[in-house]
Every structure is written in C-alpha cells, then in structure tokens.
Amino acid sequence: MTLLANPRVQLALRLLLGAFFVYASLDKIASPAGFAKIVYQWQVAGPVPSNLVAATLPWVELVAGLLLIAGVWRREAALVIALLLVVFLGAAASVLARGIDVQNCGCVSVAKEAALSAWPPAWTRGVGWFLVVRNLLMLAGALAIAFVRRAPTEAEASQPTPEQEPSRA
C-alpha cells in the first residue's frame, strides 16, 4: 500500500480520474436526447427511468470529477465515482450476458456513428471487454483515493500534525 499511499500517486489518481469524468460528462450534458437514447439502448431501464438517468448522471459525474480535481471532499467524491463505476459494470455485465449489441456505450461521446477509421477506434466505444477492464481499473483507483491513508508529504512530515500517527510512519 506504500505506493498507493504516496501523495504524488494519490494526486495523479485524483487528477486522472477527475479529468476523465469531467471530460466524459460534457458531451452528454450538451445533448441530453442523444444520451437518453443510448441509455435506453442498454435495455436495463424502461424509457422513463432511462430519461431520469440521462438527465442526472452526467451532472453527478461532472460534480464528482470537479471535486476530485480540486481535492475537495476527495474521499466522498471518489466514492461517488466508485458507486457509478459499480453501476456501470453491473449494467455492462447484464448487456453482455443478454448478448445485446450496444455499439456506442455513451461513456464519453454520444455521437451517433463514427467512421471506421475514426479515433478513438470502435472497440473503445461499445460495451465489451475494453469497457469492463477500464472501469475495473478506474474503480480500483477510486477506492484507493477513498480508503488508502495518504502518507504525509515531506513538508507535512517535518511539521507533525495531531492527525498523524507516528507509529505508522
């Protein structure tokens, strides 16, 4: 756990995860109708619940992502991200188990169709192994931010605060 407790690693995790979720929220916020259609295509919720998810989910991603970047309420923001990722993984498992072909997961972009040569490539867009692996990695990162006790930076170490436990240093 020493690596994950490293303040620089913690900072990098926060910035990466925060930036990804802020970026992922923008296109969905810009086109609620396009995102609502994609949520409906996952076939995990009926038309009206899909609309409610589509209206609120990107804003939760944006708020949690911004908090992570700012380092404000970082544990709680990381846990919100972790909750979202668990829900996404569960839904993806359901989609894969039922053999439903979702060509654009709506994770980042809600653009209807991309050319075959387009970047990012198609296998990063659909619901498949790439999405599952990526979300598992991000889930691990989010849980590390939420639960790994950050080691003191050198500056903090030279000025001990009451919060620190010398026995663990």
Added chain:
Amino acid sequence: MPVDWKRFILILAAGASLGFAWNAFSGRGIVLGQSVLMQAGDELVKAADAKGLLDKGALFLDARPRDFWRMSRIPGSLSLPEEGFDKAFPEVEERLRRASTIVVYCSGYGCEASHIVARKLREKGFAAAILDEGLPAWQDAQLPLDTEPRP
C-alpha cells in the same frame, strides 16, 4: 479521516438537482415522462392491437437493415429500411397507396428506425403507426414470425 456519508449524499443530490435544472431550463432538455424517441405526431400501436390490424390486412413495413428482414420478418411485411429509405421507397410506394393501414416496426427498445421511417412516410403523405417496442414485443406476445429466408 473517515468518510462523511452526508457529503456523499450531498454530491449525488447536487448532481441530480443540477441535471434536472439543466433539463428544464437549458433549452436542450427532453420530456422526461415519455420515451425520448417520441416526437409530435408519432403514433404507437401495441403488439396485440397490431396483430388485429395485420389480420385485417394492414401493411407492415420493416425499418431494419434489409439483411435482418431477409432472415425473419412479421408475416407479409415489406422491407423499407431507414438507411436507404429513398432507394427502397419506390419499390413499396404502389403497395402503400393500396394499403388502408400501415404499421412500421424495427428491432425495439432503443431502436429509432421505425420512428424515422414513419416520419418520412408522413412527409410523403402516408399515415403510419409505429409498433411499440418493436419486434421484441411482438415475439414476447407469441405472435407469428416468417422465418423463411428471402433472397
């Protein structure tokens, strides 16, 4: 420093509130209470009612890509795919003029093709109903499919 669950709930609540506010006031919002695929003028028909229409001689149109129609289809339906509508329309136009009732379907759930084809038909002066939830609803209701392959 333990996790403060009040903050956790607050983040979720703030995100949801902003989302509903954006949906209401941004001008880009959707009507939350109905399928996002619905637009003014779209008319849905439930699978059981559609079967009644089929028995009375309604014309069914398959809005999926033609290869799907070749594999299986609602009995008697013609292929009028959303992609390639303009090319396929002349093939079915004569039948449309003779039809008393027209029903369009596609592969259901998030499938928008039936809505788009029905709107294009409306522009051309044909009223067409959309099969609610498409083929999955038809199959769930144990209604017949024609699975004889077509060239």
